[in-house]
Amino acid sequence: MSFVDLNQLRTFVVLYELRSVTAAAERMRVTQPTVSYTLKRLRERFGDDLFRREGHDMVPTARATQLFGPLHEALAQIDTTVDDSGPFEPAEFSGELALGLTSIGEQTFLPPIMTALTRESAHPHLQVERLDSDQVEDRLIRGSIDLAMTVSMITSPRLWRSHVRAVEYVALCSALHPLPATSPEMFADRHFLRVSARGGHVFPLQVLTEHGLMPQVSLTVEEYATVPTVLLATDLVVLLPRHVAEVFRSWFDGLKIFDLPWPAQSTPVSLYTRREASLTPTQKWFRQVVLDAVSERSELSR
Numbered sequence: 001m002s003f004v005d006l007n008q009l010r011t012f013v014v015l016y017e018l019r020s021v022t023a024a025a026e027r028m029r030v031t032q033p034t035v036s037y038t039l040k041r042l043r044e045r046f047g048d049d050l051f052r053r054e055g056h057d058m059v060p061t062a063r064a065t066q067l068f069g070p071l072h073e074a075l076a077q078i079d080t081t082v083d084d085s086g087p088f089e090p091a092e093f094s095g096e097l098a099l100g101l102t103s104i105g106e107q108t109f110l111p112p113i114m115t116a117l118t119r120e121s122a123h124p125h126l127q128v129e130r131l132d133s134d135q136v137e138d139r140l141i142r143g144s145i146d147l148a149m150t151v152s153m154i155t156s157p158r159l160w161r162s163h164v165r166a167v168e169y170v171a172l173c174s175a176l177h178p179l180p181a182t183s184p185e186m187f188a189d190r191h192f193l194r195v196s197a198r199g200g201h202v203f204p205l206q207v208l209t210e211h212g213l214m215p216q217v218s219l220t221v222e223e224y225a226t227v228p229t230v231l232l233a234t235d236l237v238v239l240l241p242r243h244v245a246e247v248f249r250s251w252f253d254g255l256k257i258f259d260l261p262w263p264a265q266s267t268p269v270s271l272y273t274r275r276e277a278s279l280t281p282t283q284k285w286f287r288q289v290v291l292d293a294v295s296e297r298s299e300l301s302r
Helices: 003-018 021-028 032-046 062-082 103-119 133-142 203-210 227-233 242-251 281-294 296-300
Strands: 051-054 057-060 096-101 125-130 147-150 159-174 192-195 217-221 237-241 255-258 265-274
Touching: 003 021, 003 032, 003 062, 003 133, 021 032, 057 062, 062 133, 096 103, 096 133, 096 281, 103 125, 103 147, 103 242, 103 281, 133 147, 133 159, 133 265, 147 281, 159 203, 159 227, 159 242, 159 281, 192 203, 192 227, 203 237, 217 227, 227 237, 227 242, 227 255, 237 242, 242 255, 265 281
Parallel strands: 096 125, 096 147, 192 217, 192 237
Antiparallel strands: 051 057, 147 265, 159 237, 159 255, 159 265
16 A cells, blocks of 8 residues: 555545544645545545535545544554554653543542643643433544543443443432431432433432432532532432442541442443553553552552
């Protein structure tokens, strides 16, 4: 395959990731007409439109989506093979890394990750992206984020996944308004604060629905950030992962944790990246740093 062909394929990959001719031209340091001409050649080569304009976006066709994974991986392998920059040195890296987290992930996982980066003497610009669970695969494949953590189970052959920690749910409320002893009747006279399941934490909604407690939900919010202060100001109860409840309790002495009377395990928190062969040395290093920082075994060693 000629060098020109490789440039065409690289243009395709960048266009797929950015969904914009203008942005692709800027990244590749060529003119917009050059990207448009290359796209015309690619369409002729593959016998498909590959991208259709919808508003301001270049939306990939089914054929483009089919091609992207193998081409991205092949180009990544070529880049790795010809790279003569030597071993990756964390202390010398100051570029940008993007990490996909839910709001609850920001509050619980970001502090140990930043501590781990400091130990590595690394000073990247870490961009945290707020993700809904249904965005994770697309954002990773397109390359707009480097890593993502979520409780959603994504079984895609295009992604690498590693278990980070188990998730056990508990009840959290103000110590001034404690719950009775753990039993199926412990919530009989209480009302709930519910957090949206958009980040993947669907267990609380399932429990509230299955046990007929949804009529007792008095407040629904989008983010976990306000949960502790709302609990301290009311007699509301929230169902949330134990590791998050313990973080909130460490911040606010006036909160108390209670075990649930039902099985309270959900899908584990997992770390996702693209497949191994398509990761850069920087991404592989960052993935290991995050794994070491947030996994259950790392907490046991502290």
